[in-house]
Amino acid sequence: MKLRRTMLYVPGNSAAMVKDAHIYRPDTVMFDLEDSVSYREKDAARFLVYQTLRTLDYEGVETAVRINGLDTPYGRDDIEAMVRARPNIIRIPKTEKAQDVTDVETEIERVERKIGLPIGTIKLFAAIETPLGVLNAREIACSSNRLLGIALGAEDLVTSLRTSRSKDGIELHYARSQVLYAARIAGINAIDTVYSNVQDEEGFIAEVRLIKQLGFDGKSVIQPNQIKLVHRVYTPTEEEIHKALRVLAAIREAESKGSGVIALDGRMVDKPIVERARWTIELAKASGVVPEEVKL
Numbered sequence: 001m002k003l004r005r006t007m008l009y010v011p012g013n014s015a016a017m018v019k020d021a022h023i024y025r026p027d028t029v030m031f032d033l034e035d036s037v038s039y040r041e042k043d044a045a046r047f048l049v050y051q052t053l054r055t056l057d058y059e060g061v062e063t064a065v066r067i068n069g070l071d072t073p074y075g076r077d078d079i080e081a082m083v084r085a086r087p088n089i090i091r092i093p094k095t096e097k098a099q100d101v102t103d104v105e106t107e108i109e110r111v112e113r114k115i116g117l118p119i120g121t122i123k124l125f126a127a128i129e130t131p132l133g134v135l136n137a138r139e140i141a142c143s144s145n146r147l148l149g150i151a152l153g154a155e156d157l158v159t160s161l162r163t164s165r166s167k168d169g170i171e172l173h174y175a176r177s178q179v180l181y182a183a184r185i186a187g188i189n190a191i192d193t194v195y196s197n198v199q200d201e202e203g204f205i206a207e208v209r210l211i212k213q214l215g216f217d218g219k220s221v222i223q224p225n226q227i228k229l230v231h232r233v234y235t236p237t238e239e240e241i242h243k244a245l246r247v248l249a250a251i252r253e254a255e256s257k258g259s260g261v262i263a264l265d266g267r268m269v270d271k272p273i274v275e276r277a278r279w280t281i282e283l284a285k286a287s288g289v290v291p292e293e294v295k296l
Contacts, residue, residue: 002027002062002148003027003217003218003282003283003286004027004028004062004149004189004191004217004218005027005217005218005219005230005231005234005286006026006027006028006218006219006220006221006226006227006230006231007026007027007028007029007030007064007151007191007218007219007220007221008021008024008026008028008029008030008220008221008222008224008227009030009032009036009066009194009220009221009222010029010030010031010032011032011036011037011045012031012032012033012036012037012045012046012048012049012065013036013037013038013041013044013045013048015048018031018048018049018052019052019056021061021224022058022059022061024224024227025061025227026061026221026224026227027061027062027218027286028061028062028063028064028088028089029058029061029062029063029064030063030064030065030066030089030091030220031049031052031053031063031064031065031066031087032065032066033045033046033049033065033066033067033068033074033078034066034067034068034069034093035093042068042074043077046074046077046078046081046082047081049065049081049082049085050081050082050084050085053065053082053085053086053087054085054086062088062089063087063088063089064087064088064089064090064091064125065078065082065085065087065089065090065091066091066093066127067079067082067090067091067092067093067104068093069092069093069094069100070100070103070104070107075104075107076107079104079107079108079111080111082122083108083111083112083115083117083122084111084115086117086121086122087122088122088123089122089123089124089125089148090104090108090122090123090124090125091124091125091126091127091151092104092124092125092126092127093127093129093153094127094129094130094133094153094156095126095127095128095129095133095140095150096130096132096133096136097132097133097136097139097140098136098139098140098142098143100126100140101124101126101140101143101144101147102143102144104124105124105144105146108122108124108146120145120146122146123146123147123148124144124146124147124148125147125148125149125150125151125189125191126140126141126143126147126149126150126151127150127151127152127153128140128150128151128152128153128157128175128179129152129153129154129155129156129157130156130157130160131157131160131161134157134174134175134178134179135178137150137178137179137181137182138178138181138182138185138186140182141182141183141185141186141188142182142185142186147186147188148188148189149183149188149189149190149191149217150179150182150183150188150189150190150191151179151190151191151192151193151220152172152175152176152179152190152191152192152193153193153220154172154175154193154194155193155194155196157172157175158171158172165196167203169207169210172193176192176211176214176216177214180214180215180216183217184215189217189218190215190216190217191216191217191218191219191220192207192211192216192218192219192220193219193220194219194220194221194222195207195208195219195221195226196222198222198223198225198226201229204226204229205229205233207219208229208230208233208234209233212233212234218230218234231287234283234287235283235284235287235289236280236281236283236284236287236289240280241280241281241284241289241290243277243280244276244277244278244280244281244284245277245281245294246264247264247269247273247274247277248274248277248278248281248295248296250262250263250264250269251269251274252295262274278296281294281296282296
């Protein structure tokens, strides 16, 4: 599965940010046509993102577009333009039920057929931002083969809960658990919400460590300077890499001897340990601290 440690929000009406967002090397750049764009600028932002995606090379950085919902006057126009622009992902805002995903998928497929694009080319992400979306997270996560991940959106959620964001994030514990477990059941990515206080680097790093420990694959970010901080937290330590490499070496040795039993330092190595070792090395490769040619 592709690593998505960081998903950088980029306002779709900012020409400079749309053009240069990839230079900060997030795992994914997400152009926003929804909340960060005023009603008066929706058409202009859509045109800017369309032209940019059609003409610029993002040098291997994955591209996503957050469209407006189908319950707005802009959603279908966004889909029509963005399928033609061919980002890697379209992100659905404020997803509350599986049908929301199905409805967007139907519109995408209609445009794919119209322009001769292979069905299924454009992938999906679903943002969960309301209490109903949280309660339906499992159904949403399992709703489409196009769906690569689900992402928690906390700002709208905490407003619906009649509370606000706290430093320790206790108000998000249930929602994070629901989103994470739903993603794991479906075998897709789970992406955590933005940390809106861009001046609080210490608090931001603490939250990234928390969501990594919970098991999230990454975090939505709103400032380029947050990208390196997230990647640093997600980079395995030398000790973790050394241990993972020894586990993988033990697997290869057991296989070469035709043995189904894997032991390391006198202890049995079972499947969960092997999977964690492989994931550790994948993260290490993405972080540039282990060469790509290292065998898994």
